[in-house]
Amino acid sequence: MPSIARKLLICAAVDGLIIQPLATKGQRAQQPVKVKYGDATISSLPRDQPLETPKPNSSFEAFGIVGLFTVSRLSYLITVTGRQQVAQIRGFPVYVVTDVALTPCTSQADAELAIANTATKLRRASADKFVDDSDSESEVEGPSFSGGDDTEDPGALSDRETSENKDVSEVGGERSSIAEDVIKRRGSYGRFAQRWFSRKGWMMDQKRNMGLSNLVTDGPGSPTNKPKNGSPERELSEAVTQEGVDPPSTPSVGESLMPKLLRFAHIWLGTSRSFYFSYDVDLTRSVANRSSTTATTNLPLHQQADSTFFWNQNLMRPFQGTGNDSIILPLMQGFVGQRTFVVDRHPPQSDSQEDSMEMADMSPPPERNTEFFSPERASVDLRSSEKKFVITVISRRSTRRAGLRYLRRGIDDNGHAANFVETEQILSTPSWEPTSKIFSFVQVRGSIPIFFTQSPYSLKPIPVLQHSSEANYRAFKKHFELLGNTYGAMQLVNLVEKHGVEAIVGNEYEKMVQRFNEQKAEDSQPLAFEWFDFHSACRGMKFENVSLLLDTLGKEIEEASSTVEKGDQIERKQKGVLRTNCMDCLDRTNVCQSSFGKFMLDLQLRGEGFDMSAQLDQENSWFNTLWADNGDAISKQYASTAAMKGDYTRTKKRDYRGMVNDLGLSLTRFYNGMVNDYFSQAAIDFFLGNVSSMVFDEFEATMMSKDPGVSMSKMREQAIETSQKIVIEDDKEDFIGGWTLLSPNTSDTIKTSMFEEVVLLLTDTALYLCRFDWKLDKVSSFERVDLAHVVSIKVGTYITSAISPAETDESRNIGLVITYEPGKFDIKRTNTRSLSSTSGQSDQISGKDIFGEPTKAPAAVSGILNQAILNAIAGKPQSQSHPPRKIALKALYSRTAVSETKDVKKMTENEQINVIATEIERLVFLSQPIPGDSERKSIVEKGDIISLAEAKKSTGILEQWGHSIKKLVWA
Known part of the structure; x- marks a missing residue:
């Protein structure tokens, strides 16, 4: 420091x-x-x-x-x-x-x-x-x-829409054209629209990013209008x-x-x-x-x-x-909004338009003119039957698994869901006097609490389930244990489609709920689950059909009630909470949560003697606008644009203008997900302390950001354990150790454009190279090499790319190459059923020998050694007729942005590779005895596998240009 x-x-x-x-x-x-x-x-x-x-x-x-x-x-x-x-x-x-x-x-x-x-x-x-x-x-x-000029920066998070930029059609009055909406309200479309519709435009911003803008300062010692280079x-x-x-x-x-x-x-x-x-x-x-x-x-x-x-x-x-x-001043991200309104115990009965408009004038003005009343001004100019209330909406975004749309989905190992937001609706008097009641109604939203991902390179990407069912259930259970301890009983509202791509995660969610309820402890409460297919129920822009969901859940909401405080004492506490989700937990979720909030507000006012259905102001624009602003704020913080379906939330009406608006928002989200969000996610993780500043080194190398909420060390330990159970079939083999390393995705290769993380297992007689499906926690294939066939081991610098500084650091890019002569006990087996998230079919493993030819062992014979013997009986070719083969392995970086945030002492890359090479050599000598007193020579050779100079020569101009262009766009 x-x-x-x-x-x-x-x-x-x-x-x-x-x-x-x-x-x-x-x-x-x-x-x-x-x-x-x-x-x-x-x-x-x-x-x-x-x-x-x-x-x-x-x-x-x-x-x-x-x-x-x-x-x-x-x-x-x-x-x-x-x-x-x-x-x-x-x-x-x-x-x-x-x-x-x-x-x-x-x-x-x-x-x-x-x-x-x-x-x-x-x-x-x-x-x-x-x-x-x-x-x-x-x-x-x-x-x-x-x-x-940062508010017009293309990488900026767009400002929350101000009242003077709002379309008048949203709060009543004259309608404007769609083009006027887009230009006037470009902030709601996020960073993409800010770039194209800003007064300085695209080219000015590009100049600034390249350091061509001028700096004008009036400070002492700084001449005015003096150009500078950045x-x-x-x-x-x-x-x-x-x-x-x-x-x-x-x-x-x-x-x-x-x-x-x-x-x-x-x-x-x-x-x-x-x-x-x-x-x-x-x-x-x-x-x-x-x-x-x-x-x-x-x-x-x-x-x-x-x-x-x-x-x-x-x-x-x-x-x-x-x-x-x-x-120390605590900051909360989310939304805080407040509106005042007046209700009448005995509203005048009039159907005339003039009286209705006169009553409507009593609704509060837009946010910029909202008054914050002092106690002595709280109840002036009101009739005896009227009362003024204040409604406050506070949304609190969680710092756990925080981030942006496609980069933070589902759940993490600790049970924290992405885009988790606690929204509190508070009803009070403007003066907040202790003798009056304060009502608090809390709802939560959060991503479907299972492991899944979606690609940002599609307008409607297919969800891909990750990890095993057991791993999903462990995280799922942690999530609802945390929520249960905080909020009590849970009513789950699932708004995703029952058919189509969204059903993949919806069905898995429902299965997890059923399993949780079957295995719950006797003293715990079950999860109430309601699946409401929002798109199907509201097809044809009939968003008013959300009332069907209220008909189903109205009784549960009323029983859960809300918290009531009076005189700094809690008279009644909310008994449970509604947890609502769609795919993003933004648009559909906000529409339904606002409906739940309005339902609870009517109940609270009815208890105070006010019937909202009898009021002349039936539009409740003050309520709709407040919740629409809340939806826009949460959406911009997660997806960088205002919320879709906002026209319905504001006006309770849906037309073609809203559909066109939502199309623009979809395209903007698509652009942000592909380009802007990767660096923003890395920065958010850094400011929250989830990663160290080393995250920017990693970002510069790959233009991507990793998920610190998923423990890679735990995943690697589980992968080693899973691989050991599957591939080591002979009980006579003693397990020595296991490691995760990088290896070319093609066998018998040192240079390749693609590397993958593999599991290396070592026993007293053989080593196993396991190619692991990290998304599904399965072994996709493995190779067995008898230690008696190992010829040599080369340890040294292994530069696989010369693009970024981290990849050219010779002290961190270390690897080893194991050379062996194939023999009859060297086996390669491949999982031919790969296990897509929609498959549901049983796995089948087919065997191949090390030469790539399929084995024909009977189904009853599953042992590797038995299978190899059958290959030998069938006349398979032996090692003397085939050239030596190589297994190339590279050490994973011991220091990462995530690991540096923890006080964990790890071996360096060089130390790890030397330990593996030394252990393999020791076991090779035990399996290859030499006669007499002959002096044994070491099979470990020190030397460059791929030197930095060689890597630079093999890096083509197109590859360099591609990385430079990507860096210009992403960084």
Whole structure:
């Protein structure tokens, strides 16, 4: 870690970056802090408290600290510079983050320049706001150090749709054309539309990505309009510090991707408007869950927060244990929205259109004009039979198995489902007085809790089931045990198709539920399962048929009821929870969840003496818009676009305009899934602490990101165990060890374009090369080589690609080649039934000898040795008539982005290969005795298998160009 960042951690440096509280406030609220770096200052103000007038461009006001992250030798402090109030809960404001600043901490010169630039831009934005107050809604808003054009970046997460950009047809009024919708509301179509419909367009963005844009600064010492060769992020991230830091000889891959990481961090944490916070209220817990922490209310918010929904917990770790816990501000990703409405116990009975419109005028205005009432203003201008309520929707996205659409599906080993969201609907009075009841209704959504994947290279990809039934059930059981402990009884609502490609996972889901209920403990509750084929029931745009689902589940929802709090005491607690899913848990799920929420709202108001069916305002646009905004927010965070079927959620009507809109969203999701999501997923995993910064080295090599939620070490242990049970059929063979290595996908080959992970087993008499189907946990084929036939072993550098720096590191790319002379006991067997996820047929293993010819052993004879004897009797050719064969093996990388996050000591690649070679040689000598006292020569030879120079020569120009083009697009 750089010295400056280390000084930050101990808070003891005089000339470095120091964090010190400015004033003392309650422990629950964040304290104002001053972060000083030389003559530059960042002042953090959670409240609107004045500061002493600073020197020009020496400081800027921040509303909170998000955290600190480090990649290689570069560290950045993230602070909140823009916020907008979106709700008030219990009298305390709730904010959405609208902008952040990223300040480099490695170099004092860079830090001062970044602070000066941020201060200048914020002051300019503040002046513009003073001239035109309608220009911005946020209290402090404007581009931070990362640049003001990021909202139009093609790799950006698009902003949540603002009320001024909404189509008037969604909230009533004049309709506009589809073209106008697309251009005006391009943000809802995500990153793809932002690129094509931005005012700067495609080419300007390409120039910026190639470092051709100009940087204009007004800071001290920076001449205005002076052209520079790159973006601010690139200049600052490439700066090499000399403050006691010994930099590497060459920049790491992680540093080369730093400009893209900074743009992503600025957009994801700031301008995407997807992160929410409060200084006084714990947003990560529902009303029912919050009641269990009442005894610890004097603790700081970050110690009360539920880690499942605490998104910047990892970024805040450098500040923990430093005596500055008060500056840790928990952020929650998801949605917070609030609307006010008025109901009447005795509504006037009038059918006239004028009266209806007059009543409709009482509904709250769009979100930008939503008022947050003080207690004394809560009930003004209301008739005696009328009452004003506030409805608040809070959606909390889980940090477990977090990520983007096709890269995070199904479940992980720990039972965490992808796109898991807890949505709480709160009904209260505007003043939240203790004498009034507070109603809380919680629902959850999440991916189908089994192992499956879908390819992003198709508009409607076929789900592919993964792993064995036992592995699926173990994770499935963990998932529902976790949910049961948190929420109680479970009502599962499955919205996928009963026929077609979606039925593959739907049927498996149903089987798992049945097995769970059959094997459940006596004191546990069964899972209630309802399969509602949404597409079939609502075919022909008849989305109103969702009422059929309510007819089925209405009684269960009413029995589960909701949590009721009065006077800070829980009078009634919700008995169970609805878990809803479709394939993405976005569009169909949001439509049904909004219907469940409306059903519960009607029940709650009926208990208070208000009949919603008798109100003149039958449209309930305030409710529909709130839930549509919620659906859009969750969809953008998972699929990078607004939710489909949003027109029905907003208006309860469906027409051709909605179908055209959904087509555009589908194409945008398709593009994002193929191109943008891979780097974004790697960055999300890095910020959450699931992987180390080494993930960017791995991304640069393959342009892909791995799933840290699936334990590869556990999978490899299980693969070795499974292979051992299947292939070692002779009980007389003593098992020595097993390893997972890389090998060419073609036998008897050293050079190949494709490598696969295989299992190598070693016994006292033979070695087995098992080709394993990792998706299905099955052995697809294996080769048996008698140790008596091994001739030589070569150990050395094994470069399989010269494209990326990681692949050309000679110290990490080590392998061995085993040369043997085929004999009658050397067998190759292949699984001829490969086990697709839809097969359902029994496996059949057919045998082949090592020369590739099929064996003709009787069905009763299954042993490998018996089969080999039959081959010999049948006159199969022996080793002397065939040339030697080779088995090439390469060590897996011992250090990965996932393994580096754990304190596990592993052997290096060179140590692992030497251990395998030495053990094979020892057993070969035992199986090949030599007569007399002859001196035995080692069969292990040191030398390059494929040297770096040879690999570079064999790397073609087209391969290099292909990787460069892919890197240009993906990275």
